[in-house]
Amino acid sequence: LCGFASILAELAAENASGVIMGGLAFFLIAVPLFGALVYRYQQEYFKVYDYGLNERGLEIKKGVFFPKSITLPLEKISDVYVDQDIFDRFFGLYDLHFSSASLSSGNLSHIDGMDKETTDSLRAYLMGHIRGESAGKAWAGAAGARMEEAHELAVFRPDPIGYWVDVAGMLLMLLFMLPFMLPALLQAPGLAAPLAVLGILPLGVLMVYAKKEFDSQIYALRSDGIHVRRGWLTPSETLIFYKNVQDIDSVQTFLGRLVGIRTLTVKSMSFQ
DSSP: HHHHHHHHHHHHHHHHHHHOOOOOOOHHHHHHHHHHHHHHHHHHHHHHOEEEEEEEEEEEEEESSSSSEEEEGGGGGEEEEEEHHHHHHHOOOEEEEEOSSSHHHHOOOEEEEEEEHHHHHHHHHHHHHHHHOHHHHHHHHTTTOOGSSOOOOOOOOOHHHHHHHHHHHHHHHHHHHHHHHHHHHHOOOGHHHHHHHHHHHHHHHHHHHHHHHHHTOOEEEEEEEEEEEEEESEEEEEEEGGGGGEEEEEEHHHHHHHHHHHEEEEEOHHHH
């Protein structure tokens, strides 16, 4: 499209009306054709896309041109988490992720587009196996079990000062951009007001978004592991079992040292 636009720009000087008509004809043909190809591809993708439980474990099949499949033995699954992107939230769908220690499992072992009941049931069933429960007990618990029902030992939220540290970081970024904007302001003083609006408006939007994201973070120590819930626009829920914790890192930034806060990172074999 960029190459096509550059060609149009060169031809526009010679025959503007012809270029405009040619451009319209191109997009009127190309856009519907591209949409039809995407629709057809998605049809084939969902024909191939399959997942299920069998005697070998959890099996997932994906791919149209390069089909792939993975079988995860249930006893090897180490982490389970659920998330939603913007479109998932709109349609009420969920993505279930899980993995073993291998790198390939992290790329293939996720199931997209499930409803809430199916997501909760499959997650509870897999978590039952991770806890070491028998297949019958895990299946019985999958009917209505939720991660939130585990016994909570302690619940934490980030210190509110952390939000203002994030805001300070945004303001510092604007200060670093100011020297690049000064030459334009000196040459055209009339641009000062528009540039101020273009700088302040996105900053206000980012501050509101950062506040929502910050308030959505919940960290809980539960009887079976560390439960993390975060994300306002794209929420996710993660449970890291204590037996799978690999490292615990504590980091303090320059601004964090000034206000006395740290970032604690708990890592498993697949997530952090």
